[in-house]
Amino acid sequence: MVDNSAFDDIPGTTVFTAERAHQGFPLNQFCMSLMRADNRARFKADERAYLDQWPMSEAQKLAVLARDYNAMIAQGGNIYFLAKIFSSDGVSFQTAAASMTGMSVDEYAAMMLAGGRSPEGVRSKSEGR
Amino acid sequence: MARISAGLSTSHVPAIGAALDNGRSSEPYWEPVFAGYDWTKKWITTEMPDVVILVYNDHATAFSSEIIPTFAIGCADDFAVADEGFGPRPVPAVVGHPDLACHLAQSLILDEFDMTVVNKMDVDHGLTVPLSLVFGRCDQWPVRVVPIAVNVVQYPPPTGERCYKLGQAIRRAVEAYPEDLTVQVWGTGGMSHQLQGTRAGLINQPFDRSFLEAISANAEGLRTISHLEYLREAGSEGIELVMWLIMRGALGEHVEELHRFYHVPASNTAVGHLVLAPVDTETKGNS
Numbered sequence: 582m583v584d585n586s587a588f589d590d591i592p593g594t595t596v597f598t599a600e601r602a603h604q605g606f607p608l609n610q611f612c613m614s615l616m617r618a619d620n621r622a623r624f625k626a627d628e629r630a631y632l633d634q635w636p637m638s639e640a641q642k643l644a645v646l647a648r649d650y651n652a653m654i655a656q657g658g659n660i661y662f663l664a665k666i667f668s669s670d671g672v673s674f675q676t677a678a679a680s681m682t683g684m685s686v687d688e689y690a691a692m693m694l695a696g697g698r699s700p701e702g703v704r705s706k707s708e709g710r
Numbered sequence: 711m712a713r714i715s716a717g718l719s720t721s722h723v724p725a726i727g728a729a730l731d732n733g734r735s736s737e738p739y740w741e742p743v744f745a746g747y748d749w750t751k752k753w754i755t756t757e758m759p760d761v762v763i764l765v766y767n768d769h770a771t772a773f774s775s776e777i778i779p780t781f782a783i784g785c786a787d788d789f790a791v792a793d794e795g796f797g798p799r800p801v802p803a804v805v806g807h808p809d810l811a812c813h814l815a816q817s818l819i820l821d822e823f824d825m826t827v828v829n830k831m832d833v834d835h836g837l838t839v840p841l842s843l844v845f846g847r848c849d850q851w852p853v854r855v856v857p858i859a860v861n862v863v864q865y866p867p868p869t870g871e872r873c874y875k876l877g878q879a880i881r882r883a884v885e886a887y888p889e890d891l892t893v894q895v896w897g898t899g900g901m902s903h904q905l906q907g908t909r910a911g912l913i914n915q916p917f918d919r920s921f922l923e924a925i926s927a928n929a930e931g932l933r934t935i936s937h938l939e940y941l942r943e944a945g946s947e948g949i950e951l952v953m954w955l956i957m958r959g960a961l962g963e964h965v966e967e968l969h970r971f972y973h974v975p976a977s978n979t980a981v982g983h984l985v986l987a988p989v990d991t992e993t994k995g996n997s
Contacts, residue, residue: 585865587938593909594946598865602775613774616793651907660906660947661770661863668795674725675977678910689911693975697902697913704942 592703597659605657607637608645612662621669650681712810712887715759717957717965717986718750719897719925720843722766724835725977727799730842743981746971747843750985753968754844759894761807761854763814763880765956766836766898767862769794772828778864779826781876783818784833784857785811792832801838801847807854810887814856817883823876833857840898843983853894860956862899862949871933873952877959884960897957899950901972902943903979912945913980918972921951922982926967929958947979957986964989 588596595601602609611632614620624631632642644652645666653663667677679689692698704710729740736744771792773779789804815827836859841851858880861867868876877895884893901921904912924932932955940949958965969985 588865588941591909591941593907594904594941595907596865596941596946597863602778602864606775609770609775613770615795616771618793618797621795654906659770659863662775664769665795671796673977674905678905678978681906681910682908692911693913693978696915696974697980698904698909698911700912700914700917700943700945703909703912 590706592706595654601657602659603657605641605659605662607635608641608653608656608658609662611635611637611645612658612665615665615669624669648680650677712884712889712891712893714881714884714895714960714988715892716757716894716968717897717961717988718844718894718984719954719957719986720747720840720983721900721976721979721981722836722839722898723976723979723981724794724839726981727801727835727839727842730847731800743973743976744843746973746981746983749969750844750983751846753985759853759892761810761856761891761893763856763858763884763893763895763960764837764840764898765858765860765896765953766840767950767953768859769834769836770863771834772831772859773861775864778861779828779859780861780868781823782826782828782831782859783811783815784828784831784859785815786829786831789831789833789837789855789857791838792834794834799835799838801842802850804833804837804841804851804855804857807856809889810891810893811856813887814880814883817886818876818879821879821882823879828859831857831859836898840896858956860953862952866937867949867952869937870935870952870955873955874929874933874959877956877961880956881960881962895957895960897954899953900944900948901951901980901982902945902948904945905947905978907946909945911978913974914943914945914948915974915980917943918980918982921954922970922972922984925954925958925984926965926986929955932958961986961988962990964991
C-alpha cells in the first residue's frame with residue numbers, strides 16, 4: 582500500500598491523490614462543464630438547479646455556492662478544476678488564492694510583491710520547520 | 711536527419727497570457743516579466759526551429775478526471791485553443807507535425823515509454839503562454855508544435871528521474887527521424903508556487919535559483935528530488951518543474967546556458983526562464 586501520510590504533514594496543503602480524485606469526481610466534473618459558455622450561462626441563471634443535475638454531495642454543492650475553495654478542496658476538489666468556477670465568475674487566480682489564506686486581496690497581493698510567502702515554518706508540521 | 715538545436719524552459723502562468731491578450735504588457739507590474747524574454751525573442755529570429763516539442767501540463771482542460779495519462783503526445787494536424795472558463799485566448803490555433811509526432815510516439819513506446827497517443831486535443835495556457843512569451847502576438851505561430859502533456863495534477867506525477875529519461879529517449883527518437891528538421895524542446899511550468907490552501911502564495915527563491923543554476927552544470931542532483939521535497943520546498947504546484955527535466959534530458963550530457971531570467975511575482979508564481987544549447991563533446995564544443 583502506498584503511504585501518502587507524509588503529505589498530510591505539510592501545513593495548509595492538500596495533495597490531490599487518487600483517493601481524493603475519486604471523492605471529488607462529481608465536483609470536478611461539474612467544474613469541467615463550465616468550459617462551455619452555454620453551461621456557464623445556465624449555471625449563472627440558477628446555480629442550485631444546475632448543481633442539482635450533478636451527483637454531488639450536499640457538502641460539495643454548499644461549498645460551491647459559498648465559493649469556499651478550502652471547503653471544495655476538502656471535498657475532493659482540485660484547484661485546476663475549481664479554476665473553472667472563479668474564471669466563470671470573472672475572478673482572478675490571485676483573488677481566488679487569497680480567499681483561501683485568510684488574508685485580504687490587498688494583503689495577499691502585497692505579500693506576493695514582497696517576494697511571496699516564505700517556506701520557513703510551513704514545510705513540515707512534525708519537524709516544525 | 712533531425713536534430714535538437716536548443717532547449718528552452720519557461721513558466722506558463724495564465725495571468726501572463728491575460729496581460730498580453732488585454733494589452734497590459736507594458737504596465738509596471740508586467741513590463742519586467744516580458745522584458746525577461748526580449749533576449750529570447752531576438753535570439754529565436756535567427757535560431758527558428760521547424761518544430762518545437764513542447765512539454766507542458768494540461769490543467770484539467772483536455773483531460774478531466776475521466777482519463778489521466780501520465781505522458782500524452784499530440785499527433786493531430788492542429789490543436790484548438792481551449793476555453794478554460796473565460797473564453798478561448800485570442801491566439802492562433804496550434805499547428806502540429808503529425809509525421810514527427812507519430813514517429814516519436816512509436817519510437818518512445820518501443821523505447822519503453824508508454825505514451826498515450828492523442829489525435830484530438832484542445833490546448834490550454836500551459837502550451838499557449840510559452841508560445842506567446844517567445845513569439846508575442848501574431849496571426850500564426852511561426853513553428854509547428856508537437857505537444858507532450860505530462861500529468862502533474864493528480865498524484866503521483868512521474869518522478870524527475872523518469873522525466874529526465876524520457877527526455878533522453880526523445881533525443882534518440884528525434885535523431886532517428888530521417889527528414890532534416892531543426893527541433894527545439896521546451897519544458898514549461900514552475901517555478902515555485904502554491905495555488906491552494908492557507909499556504910497559497912509560497913515562493914522559495916533560494917530553491918528556484920539553485921534549480922536554475924544546477925540544471926546546466928549539475929542536472930544529476932535534480933533528478934532525484936522527491937515529490938515530497940518539491941511539495942515542501944517549491945509549493946504544491948512547484949512539481950511542474952519535473953517537466954524542465956524532460957527538456958534537459960533531451961539536450962544530452964553537456965549544455966551551454968545562453969540566457970537566464972528569474973522574476974517574482976507573476977500573479978501567484980515565480981517566473982523562471984532558460985535558453986540552453988546542447989554541447990556536442992565529440993565535435994569539441996560545437997553544437
